[in-house]
Structures are given as C-alpha cells and as structure tokens.
Amino acid sequence: MCPPDADDGDHAIxxxxxxxxxxxxxRDGGEVGSVRDILENEAEHIFDGLxxxxxxxxxxxxAPEVDRITARAVTLRLDAQGVAVLPERDSAGGPRFRAxxxxxxxxxxxxxxxxxx
Numbered sequence: 134m135c136p137p138d139a140d141d142g143d144h145a146i147x148x149x150x151x152x153x154x155x156x157x158x159x160r161d162g163g164e165v166g167s168v169r170d171i172l173e174n175e176a177e178h179i180f181d182g183l184x185x186x187x188x189x190x191x192x193x194x195x196a197p198e199v200d201r202i203t204a205r206a207v208t209l210r211l212d213a214q215g216v217a218v219l220p221e222r223d224s225a226g227g228p229r230f231r232a233x234x235x236x237x238x239x240x241x242x243x244x245x246x247x248x249x250x
Contacts, residue, residue, distance in 0.1 A: 143203040148173070148180040150204075157185050157207045160200065165216045166192070168207060183207065184222045192219040 148171055155168045166187035174181045182195045194209060194216075201208040209216065 143205045146202055146204055148202055151202055151207070152204075155207055156205070157183070157194075157209065159209055159211055159213045159216055161212060162208075163213055165209070165213055170222075185216075185219075187216065189217060191222045192216065193222045194219060 151168060151171050153168050153170065156164050157166045157168060159165050166185040168183055169186045169191060170184040172181040172183065173179065180196045180199075182193060183199065185192045185194060194211075198210050198215075199207060200210045211219075
C-alpha cells in the first residue's frame with residue numbers, strides 16, 4: 134500500500150470515474166492487464182471489484198485486492214502469480230438473493246433471512 138505522503142503526481146480517483154482500458158499493475162509495478170468492467174453493488178453504492186483483460190483471459194479481482202485507483206493505472210495488492218490464478222469472470226454474474234419476508238427472528242438469526250432468486 135502506498136504511504137500517505139507518497140506523491141507520484143497521480144492522485145487517487147473514485148472507481149465511478151475509472152475508464153475501461155486503464156492499465157492494471159501488480160504490487161511490484163508490472164503491467165498484468167487492463168480494466169474491462171467496473172463492478173458495483175448498486176443497491177449499496179459500494180465498489181465490488183474489477184474484471185480484467187489479461188493474457189490468460191478475463192479475470193475477476195475482488196475489491197479488497199485493489200490497492201489504488203488512479204486515472205493512469207490500477208494497482209493491485211497481488212503479485213503477478215496471484216493475478217494469474219484469479220478466477221475467471223462468471224458471465225452469469227453470480228447468485229442473487231432477496232429478503233425472505235416469511236422468515237422469523239430465529240430464521241434471520243441463523244442466516245435464513247435471505248432466499249436465492
């Protein structure tokens with residue numbers, strides 16, 4: 134992670150203004166791909182991750198693995214080997230859930246407050 138006093142002239146930006154095609158760097162500064170898609174949990178307005186175009190195909194990077202986003206590049210917390218073993222993007226997007234209105238207090242306590250759509 135970059136120290137707060139580091140000034141390389143490239144300031145951090147929001148994922149909301151990140152452009153597809155932006156280079157993606159591993160933690161050592163080597164280019165490992167480019168941004169294909171920016172994923173957001175729209176209901177909660179939080180950054181969910183990125184889909185990268187890499188020499189090995191499309192890869193999904195979860196938000197906690199993204200160290201820094203700037204207009205010039207995205208830096209990951211992973212090294213090149215870590216990027217190579219990232220999962221491929223799930224074209225279906227993954228499971229969706231909705232609140233289980235019929236679940237009582239005990240059901241919610243035990244994790245049954247959600248139903249898979």
